Amino acid sequence: MAELLYRLGKLSARRAWLVIAAWAVIFALAVGGYLIGSKGLTSSFDIPGTASGAVTDELQEKLPDFGGASGTVVFSTEDGSALTDEQRAGISALIADSGDLEDVSDVIDPFDTEQQRADQAQQLVDGRQQITDGAAQLDASQTQLDAGAAQLEAAQTQLDQARAQAEAAGFPTAQIDAQQQQLDASKAQLDAQQQTLTDGRDELETQTSKLELGARLLDLADGIRFVSEDGSTALVNVAFTEPRLELSEEAKQGVISHFESEPIDGVDVSFSTDIAQGVPQIFGVGEVIGLVIAAIVLLVLLGSVIAAGLPLVTAIVGVGIGVLATLSFSGVVQMASVTPVLGVMLGLAVGIDYSLFIINRHRKQLLQGAEVRESIGLANGTAGNAVIFAGATVIVALLALNVTGVPFLGLMGTAGAVCVAVAVLIAVTLTPALLGLVGERVLAKKPRARAAQARTGSGAAHHARVEKPVKPMSTVRAVVTVLVSIVALLVVAIPSLSMRVGLPDGSSEPEDSASYRAYTLTQDEFGAGTNSTLLVTAQLPSGLDDDQVLEKQVLVAEEIADQEDVVSVAPIAVSDDNELAAFQVIPAEGPNSVSTEQLVRDLRLLPAIDGDIQLGVAGQAAINIDISESLAAVLPLYLAVVVGLSLLIMILVFRSLLVPLIATGGFILSLFATYGAVVAVFQWGWFADVIGLHSTGPILSFLPVILVGILFGLAMDYQLFLASGMREAYVHGAPARLAVMQGFRAGRAVVTAAALIMVSVFGGFIFSEATIIRSIGFGLAFGVLLDAFVVRMLLMPALMHLLGRSAWWIPRWLDRILPNVDVEGAALERRHHV
Structure with a gap:
């Protein structure tokens, strides 16, 4: 592989414009595919086989009017006064004219409903x-x-x-x-x-x-209202013919456009998240700031504007191709709105880092007197080989998300893997091509002069800068570092013990959004539980007449009302065969509250009412709970797969048993510390004001799984670039403890820069308007920060020092059967040494 990459690098440098043209064509194809195949994204998440899904299927079969998605349009007066007769008439007129809306089965007039109840x-x-x-x-x-x-x-x-x-x-x-x-x-x-x-x-x-x-x-349904007690707010319920995952964005926008088409004087209109939850912005001001910080880090490390600009250019090109190619398939598969954002995060971060590794190696070789194209080839065969391995590790970890059996999560992992794969290919082809074009200008003027002197053999200047001799760290320092690092990580991880997972509701939307206004108005005027309405079904015995059905409805409704934290219960429909009854249930608190989660569980665990009536629970709150519980259940499986993969890959690369255990143990520590930090900020609200977070709640249900996949891949990247240098020094005869510091010194600068770049890129997403993106960006930024600077640059070297020669022990029989994976391209470097 190293030799192949060496030749590819030299070829790309010689045929630079051809390589650039090829990537331009690929970019154009991605744009064309996007224009043709992109059909929009969904803000909904679902998992097949959940309890709420079974109830929804039953409703679609026997009560189709209640099997589709639903949403709420909230009308409220601007000054808080009661709606006037004229304003009520205007709202009713809009409702009456809504019959032709796409995929809308019914729109309920709140004033008619209140009148009917009266x-x-x-x-x-x-x-x-x-x-x-x-x-x-x-x-x-x-x-x-x-x-x-x-x-x-x-x-x-x-x-x-x-x-x-x-x-x-x-x-x-x-x-x-x-x-x-x-x-x-x-x-x-x-x-x-x-x-x-x-x-x-x-x-x-x-x-x-x-x-x-x-x-x-009627008494049980007393708490259900559609017009607030002060008459200032009215809720218009919109029922759709399609389930929420199949409901098109066009249908939602049609509802919004209709109810905003004829403004009513003195009345504001807003929409629940089921209708108006927006697709998060893929790229914003925060991401730009992150890129600026990354550019500064590159400039400090590389010392040249041209050199610093190359990783940014290649990363942006890679992100454009990867994300546009992913979106091209959004018309074929249901794609969550966060999917392309994850691609942007990963594409930018690894794209910059992978290009940086090759450019940094190329610059060092130029300073040692290498010819430009020979140096490009050698850098591509050594650092590029490591990039291939590092990228493959991230790709495999992301693709492994498919083993969870969660479709939208598997698709997110696949899309992220595509963006990483594009970043790797660009790093080993486009980066050498651009380096070939800029030639020695990748160095600043003074370093360029030193490189010229090195080539002509005038080494005075070249050898003038002699680094301090490397010494092993002291054993006392190693012990203290290990203890402090582990204790610190465990302390940070403590909040993870109280982690609750869920999906965002209207309270987490931007404060100036229609969804947030709808959520808060509904909560203030009708109670928090109105935002978390449950749909409960009861399977009735066959052969009942209408009078018997009424008796069973009362029996079921009273049993539901007897549950803790139930505010109101109302029967809403009975199937034509009198075998399925549906009830609307209003909990005491919001959709992400502990009490609502417990209520869903309690209703599902109720024994058969009257001996033979089984209950089922659906509705948005129940669906969110099902998704969160399903994702929490697959986390141990996925973590086991990733940890097992980590051990196997590290054993293969480092030909050691203890180094992989150190790498994997450190990853698990940093992972749970990251969980703890995410819980402290997004669930407990610590430092929420610093990042502009106006609402706290459960942790995004799929965030723990996503963090495992991505942080594992990135952790192994840094482990590779540091530990491979240690192994190389040890194999070449350095004492084990001295080899630890030699490898650490050789890789610390580039790993520090790479980690800072990733933290900057991921951190830029913390200031996104969407809470989903905020939490992912924070988790990745904090996770990289911990893993790179605490685990890889403090804990791992200290443990390696304490282990000494035993760190590299491996059974002879295993050593014989393992293939020789020359990740750093040492053999290539010996054949083509500078």
């Missing part, structure tokens, strides 16, 4: 009065019937006495028989009236029972 309450009052009046009438009729029955009983007694007397006297009874017939007819008529009265009383009892069931349901 009418139901009045009907309840009227019904109770009617029942009371009906009962009084039945009682009066019963009194009359009882009096008539008494009269007939008395007449019967008299007739019986008359019959007895007539029979005793031998008189005929024909007249008495006729009277008896009349009396029997009167009794039959009275019995019929009694039956009618009994039937009426039974019907009244049935109506009373239904009325009371309805009253109980």
